[in-house]
Amino acid sequence: MRVAVVGAGVIGCSVAERLQRGGHQVTVYERDTVGAHASGAAAGLLAPFSEDERDAGARSLRLFPGLAQRLLEETGIDVQFHDMDSLTPAFDPEDETVLRRGGGRWLDVFELRRLEPGLHPDCRGAVLFPESQVTPPRLTQALAAAARGRGTEIREHSPVAAPEDVEDADLVVLAAGPWTADLAAAFGLEVPVWPSRGQLVRLRPAPARPAPLNRMLTHGGRYLVPKPDGAVVAGSTEEEVGFDARATADGIRGLLDFARRMVPALGDATVEEVWAALRPATFDGQPIIARASERIIIATGHNRNGILLAPITAEIVAGLVDGG
Ligand SMILES: Cc1cc2nc3c(=O)[nH]c(=O)nc-3n(C[C@H](O)[C@H](O)[C@H](O)COP(=O)(O)OP(=O)(O)OC[C@H]3O[C@@H](n4cnc5c(N)ncnc54)[C@H](O)[C@@H]3O)c2cc1C
Known part of the structure; x- marks a missing residue:
């Protein structure tokens, strides 16, 4: 089948790679460049437990080791997938009660201090989950390269504005992130996304000190992610400000306050980079992966977990394509 995929973020590239591997002929249309938006900007947590994506998220995470290995062999790109535990610390008895109910392994204050001496002394314990991380720009580029290697054509700087732009295709997958609502409207469809x-900030801990944090940390929707090069990425805000993708003084200040509150030594870190991007949000926080008409499939709305959910999304879309 000739399939047009609109959008070369992690979702479009993952879908393209999977469909091409399944024997379809795929063309990807991208308005800008591969991974130019959220998929090239994300922090890279693969965190089904701390993000409460325990069903689809956990299934998707299980696909990562094989995918990362295959991408390395086929493209030479190391997506830096590796296991890394995550901690959610408790600062008061209410926090502790809620966290202890949510599964994971509870670490009391003594074990926590032994494992993470850099955490704020007010932490009274933490729940630990076995999770993982990846480097999202590499993942998106590797998926695109693997798809290309199997015969997919990726047309960058090629916006789709109307059905005529993809009239050669038997099937069209709309994977344009937060822009999918406008795109779908051009196809006569309503997609609530x-x-x-x-916003994110990359901190470089002061040299010649022990690493301030050895595991990922999540708390109240924010997180700290130690990266393979020694940097710590602090994220993230959640703001409804339309298509304004600027990093702002208020947003970054909030992230810096969070980082210092969790790990005081990060107050001395170098601020290396700040950036922002737009997630595709939905009413219930769940993605929309569905056949919208005989010729159109929607794959968007992955909100905070599109990197995590990319492999399982590709499998679901392949099922929709091949299952009719
Ligand atoms: C700050 C931040 C941190 C994040 N951290 C994580 C994380 O740690 N873990 C995780 O799992 N997820 C994370 N996410 C979420 C994740 O990044 C997104 O869910 C995911 O990238 C969405 O991918 P996408 O392909 O749907 O969208 P996008 O990456 O936005 O890609 C959509 C593409 O479609 C293109 N496009 C739009 N309109 C058209 C058109 N008309 N024609 C052609 N092309 C078009 C755009 O140019 C864009 O390249 C984070 C997101 C943000 C913003």
Whole structure:
């Protein structure tokens, strides 16, 4: 089948790679460049437990080791997938009660201090989950390269504005992130998805000190992610400000306050980079992966977990394509 995929973020590239591997002939249309938006900006947590994506998220995470290995062999790109535990610390008895109910392994204050001496002394314990991380720009580029290697054509700087732009295709997958609502409207469809801005800051801990944090940390929707090069990425805001993808003084200040509150030594870190991007948000926080008409499939709305959910999304879309 000739399939047009609109959008070369992690979702479009993952779908293209999977469909091409399944014997379809795929063309990807991208308005800008591969991974130019959220998929090239994300922090890279693969966190089904701390993000409460325990069903689809956990199934998707299980696909990552094989995918990362295959992408390395086929493209030479190391997506830096690796296991890394995550911690959610408790600062008061209410926090502790809620966290202890949510599964995971509870670490009391003594074990926590032994494992993470850099955490704020007010932490009274933490729940630990076995989770993982990846480097999202590499993942998106590797998926695109693997798809290309199997015969997919990826047309960058090629916006789709109307059905005529993809009239050669037997099937069209709309995977345009937060822009999918406008795109779908051009196809006569209503897709309730909108932008949610997330800001991030990369901190470089002061040299010649022990690493301030050895595991990922999540708390109240924010997180700290130690990266393979020693940096710590602090994220993220969740703001409904339309298609405004700027990093702002208020947003970054909030993230810096969070980082210092969790790990005081990060107050001395170098601020290396700040950036922002737009997540595709939905009413219930769940993605929309569905056949919208005989010729159109929607794959968007992955909000905070599109990197995590990319492999399982590709499998679901392949099922929709091949299952009729
Ligand atoms: C700050 C931040 C941190 C995040 N951290 C994580 C994380 O740690 N873990 C995780 O799992 N997820 C994370 N996410 C979420 C994840 O990044 C997104 O869910 C995911 O990238 C969405 O991918 P996408 O392909 O749907 O959208 P996008 O990456 O936005 O890609 C859509 C593409 O479609 C293109 N496009 C739009 N309109 C058209 C058109 N008309 N024609 C052609 N092309 C078009 C755009 O140019 C864009 O390249 C984070 C997001 C943000 C913002």
